[in-house]
Amino acid sequence: MNPSPKPLCILVLSGDMEKGLAAMNLSLAAAAGGAPVTLFFSFWGLNFLKRPGAKARGAILQRMMGWMNGDSATSQRLGRFHLGGVGRWAMGRLMRAKQMPSFLNSLALAKPLGVRVVACSTSLEVMGLTREELIPEVDAVEGAAAFLQVAGEANIVTLS
Amino acid sequence: MNPSPKPLCILVLSGDMEKGLAAMNLSLAAAAGGAPVTLFFSFWGLNFLKRPGAKARGAILQRMMGWMNGDSATSQRLGRFHLGGVGRWAMGRLMRAKQMPSFLNSLALAKPLGVRVVACSTSLEVMGLTREELIPEVDAVEGAAAFLQVAGEANIVTLS
Amino acid sequence: MNPSPKPLCILVLSGDMEKGLAAMNLSLAAAAGGAPVTLFFSFWGLNFLKRPGAKARGAILQRMMGWMNGDSATSQRLGRFHLGGVGRWAMGRLMRAKQMPSFLNSLALAKPLGVRVVACSTSLEVMGLTREELIPEVDAVEGAAAFLQVAGEANIVTLS
Numbered sequence: 001m002n003p004s005p006k007p008l009c010i011l012v013l014s015g016d017m018e019k020g021l022a023a024m025n026l027s028l029a030a031a032a033g034g035a036p037v038t039l040f041f042s043f044w045g046l047n048f049l050k051r052p053g054a055k056a057r058g059a060i061l062q063r064m065m066g067w068m069n070g071d072s073a074t075s076q077r078l079g080r081f082h083l084g085g086v087g088r089w090a091m092g093r094l095m096r097a098k099q100m101p102s103f104l105n106s107l108a109l110a111k112p113l114g115v116r117v118v119a120c121s122t123s124l125e126v127m128g129l130t131r132e133e134l135i136p137e138v139d140a141v142e143g144a145a146a147f148l149q150v151a152g153e154a155n156i157v158t159l160s
Numbered sequence: 161m162n163p164s165p166k167p168l169c170i171l172v173l174s175g176d177m178e179k180g181l182a183a184m185n186l187s188l189a190a191a192a193g194g195a196p197v198t199l200f201f202s203f204w205g206l207n208f209l210k211r212p213g214a215k216a217r218g219a220i221l222q223r224m225m226g227w228m229n230g231d232s233a234t235s236q237r238l239g240r241f242h243l244g245g246v247g248r249w250a251m252g253r254l255m256r257a258k259q260m261p262s263f264l265n266s267l268a269l270a271k272p273l274g275v276r277v278v279a280c281s282t283s284l285e286v287m288g289l290t291r292e293e294l295i296p297e298v299d300a301v302e303g304a305a306a307f308l309q310v311a312g313e314a315n316i317v318t319l320s
Numbered sequence: 321m322n323p324s325p326k327p328l329c330i331l332v333l334s335g336d337m338e339k340g341l342a343a344m345n346l347s348l349a350a351a352a353g354g355a356p357v358t359l360f361f362s363f364w365g366l367n368f369l370k371r372p373g374a375k376a377r378g379a380i381l382q383r384m385m386g387w388m389n390g391d392s393a394t395s396q397r398l399g400r401f402h403l404g405g406v407g408r409w410a411m412g413r414l415m416r417a418k419q420m421p422s423f424l425n426s427l428a429l430a431k432p433l434g435v436r437v438v439a440c441s442t443s444l445e446v447m448g449l450t451r452e453e454l455i456p457e458v459d460a461v462e463g464a465a466a467f468l469q470v471a472g473e474a475n476i477v478t479l480s
Contacts, residue, residue, distance in 0.1 A: 006312055011477065013342055015400065018203050019320060022173055025282065029304035043338050044400055059417060061410050068401060080175065080204055081228060090221050094286055097219060122345065126418055144349035151475050152326055155311050157171065158318045158478045160339060166472055178363050179480060182333055185442065189464035240335070240364055241388060250381050254446055257379060315471050317331065318478045 005035035007154035011147065015044030015071055016079030017088065017103070019159040024106030026157060031113035038150045040142075042120035045159070046127060047071040048103060049119050054133035062128030069127075073104050073135045107137050118142050118150075165195035169314035171307065175204030175231055176239030177248065177263070179319040181255075184266030186317060191273035198310045200302075202280035205319070206287060207231040208263060209279050214293035222288030229287075233264050233295045267297050278302050278310075325355035327474035331467065335364035335391055336399030337408065337423070339479040341415075344426030346477060351433035358470045360462075362440035365479070366447065367391040368423060369439050374453035382448030389447075393424050393455045427457050438462050438470075 008030040010023050027037045041049050052074050056066025071077060081087035095102065101109065107117070119134055121143045131141055140146075168190040170183050187197045201209050212234050216226025231237060241247035255262065261269065267277070279294055281303045291301055300306075328350040330343050347357045361369050372394050376386025391397060401407035415422065421429065427437070439454055441463045451461055460466075 005308075008308070013338065013479070014320070018173065022203060022320070025304050026308065030308050033305065033308065035308070043342060059414070061414050061417075065401070065410060065414070081225070090225060094219070094221050094225070097221075098286055100282070100286065122420070126414055126420065144345050145353065148325075148328070148346065148350050148353065148355070148475075151477075155308075155316055156475055156477060157311075157316060158480075159173070159320045160318075160334065160342070160479045165468075168468070174480070178333065182363060182480070185464050186468065190468050193465065193468065195468070241385070250385060254379070254381050254385070257381075258446055260442070260446065315468075315476055317471075317476060319333070319480045320478075 005030070005033050007036040007038070007150075009038045009040065009147075009151045009154035009156050011156065011158045011160075012039065012041045012045035012048065013043045013158070013160040014079065015047035015076055017076040017091065018079050019045070020048045020076060020103040021106075023159055024101070024103055024110060027110050027115050028106060028113070031110055031115050037110070037115040038118060038154070039115060040118045040120065040147050040150070042123045044069075046119060046123050046129065047076060048073055049117070049134045049138050050129070051133055051135055054129065056128035057130070058128035066128060076103070111137055116140075118146070165190070165193050167196040167198070167310075167314035169198045169200065169307075169311045169316050171316065171318045171320075172199065172201045172205035172208065173203045173318070173320040174239065175207035175236055177236040177251065178239050179205070180208045180236060180263040181266075183319055184261075184263055184270060187270050187275050188266060188273070191270055191275050197270070197275040198278060198314070199275060200278045200280065200307050200310070202283045204229075206279060206283050206289065207236060208233055209277070209294045209298050210289070211293055211295055214289065216288035217290070218288035226288060236263070271297055276300070278306070325350070325353050327356040327358070327470075329358045329360065329467075329471045329474035329476050331476065331478045331480075332359065332361045332365035332368065333363045333478070333480040334399065335367035335396055337396040337411065338399050339365070340368045340396060340423040341426075343479055344421075344423055344430060347430050347435050348426060348433070351430055351435050357430070357435040358438060358474070359435060360438045360440065360467050360470070362443045364389075366439060366443050366449065367396060368393055369437070369454045369458050370449070371453055371455055374449065376448035377450070378448035386448060396423070431457055436460070438466070440467075
């Protein structure tokens with residue numbers, strides 16, 4: 001309905017399942033309406049872009065953190081009521097019952113609509129991850145300056 | 161002082177008491193300055209709009225989640241130092257001592273100033289809630305597309 | 321590259337170390353590109369502005385909360401994998417190994433670039449803190465109306 005809808009730029013700093021779902025819900029709605037959408041994943045948000053079984057390299061601390069922080073594009077903890085995994089299981093079942101797409105399903109729908117997926121270069125380095133450990137849906141690895149440029153004239157939504 | 165202040169659009173994704181208070185603090189300041197304000201509550205943020213004693217319906221999982229997630233417009237957990245309810249009690253006492261309004265008190269002040277309160281339709285469905293379980297202050301039940309339209313030319317603040 | 325880059329206004333509501341680092345990372349990138357930057361710290365975000373050993377005054381509840389909430393400009397808990405301090409220690413080591421500046425180091429870099437640091441007046445009062453308990457890098461103590469005025473034509477990033 002809007003001739004040239006405002007670009008949307010979403011910054012995902014959290015690795016909680018809820019934040020990824022909210023990011024994709026907004027992205028799909030915006031892209032379906034013709035808006036350019038950029039998803040920028042930083043810090044724990046990078047979990048959404050990790051291949052299942054991704055391995056952190058580097059110092060022992062990075063490898064230990066990578067081992068603890070085992071979430072990936074296919075499985076994330078809930079920010080509330082995680083309950084050692086029971087909450088995640090329940091939420092997953094509810095979403096399937098309601099035919100709501102998972103994070104990765106939504107991303108598959110979003111990519112053909114032009115949604116751009118960016119991983120934060122600084123966070124990758126701190127976590128000891130390389131591009132190879134990320135899912136193929138990632139379009140680029142960029143830093144804060146790139147985010148600010150995209151954010152310039154966009155609506156910014158921060159999920160932290 | 162500003163002839164036509166920029167609209168403010170607040171997205172509340174968290175159910176933590178702090179986020180609801182911040183949302184209302186900003187809403188009141190913006191509305192008092194003449195800005196159109198829309199509050200959009202999604203995911204756990206919906207807790208702020210639930211009647212005390214609201215019941216989730218649907219599958220057993222939804223009812224169980226509703227039972228666990230007992231927060232409502234009159235009582236929310238703190239994101240930090242909840243301490244099984246002690247933190248909430250202490251914060252409530254502090255706020256009364258400082259004569260700071262609660263979430264619901266602020267909402268009562270905000271509504272006559274034209275602040276619009278929207279509940280996210282997708283979240284309601286996942287949680288097994290209907291309009292009847294929400295407080296009367298809710299103006300509409302809408303989805304992501306509606307949020308994006310309101311957000312279009314507004315300042316967006318995300319509380320997640 | 322941009323003749324007059326858009327101002328950046330960051331609202332920090334969380335006291336988690338990750339949020340402070342993200343705020344400073346964005347601030348430095350924006351200020352280096354010539355954008356006016358304002359950092360607004362509210363609620364638990366005020367922890368980033370507290371002198372080490374800052375003391376809350378007032379009612380016993382405020383002093384107790386101040387005692388529990390011992391984080392300061394030099395030491396904050398991690399939002400994820402805090403693990404009783406082990407996560408913070410590990411993250412601190414990783415950052416030093418990667419030569420990434422701490423929150424306070426970044427702030428020292430940001431101030432000469434014109435980054436403005438504001439503490440929320442309402443939050444200060446609730447927490448029983450005065451200007452004297454804050455680090456000297458704080459430029460002003462202001463309320464929600466001041467935030468909205470700065471946010472007016474800026475890009476807003478919320479870290480909550």
